Amino acid sequence: MQADQTIILTGIESKKAYPEPFRRVRYYDTEKKKRLIFLTNHFAIPAKTVADIYRSRWQVELFFKWVKQHLRIKSFYGTSPNAVKTQIWIALSIYLLVAIVKKRLNLSGSLHTILQILEVNLFDKKPIFKVVSDALKHESHDYECDQLNLFD
DSSP states (O other), X not given: OOEEEEEOOOSHHHHHHOOSOEEEEEEEETTTTEEEEEEESOOSSOHHHHHHHHHXXXXXXXXXXXXXXXXXXXXXXXXXXXXXHHHHHHHXXXXXXXXXXXXXXXXXXXXXXXXHHHHHTTTOOSOHHHHHHHHHXXXXXXXXXXXXXXXX
């Protein structure tokens, strides 16, 4: 911990918008060799706890970024904590099941590609291996045969 200060905003507009004091915590992260500065209005907890909370918050932000990129959750259908947790658990379960299928069937495509194939063929009554391998074979065949020459 490098500093734990109480500050007051002095700008005319900012002072009007928030006249209460802030707490400024300056912390040096020895692992990443970075100086971090946190502003909070929470004065009751130790400065180290403030730094730990913000560092944990960043991990949560990274987790949700990963969720949006990999689990195909564009928006949440509910706003209650239970609805959000349920939707995340369902998406994680699907992702893990597809990862298990990919590993067990030794499929060559990426998890994202396999998820897309399964999404399109959701109601096909064929074995997963056949659906995915046929789609991957067809996909690679399309790129090889249909390539046009840029210059003749």
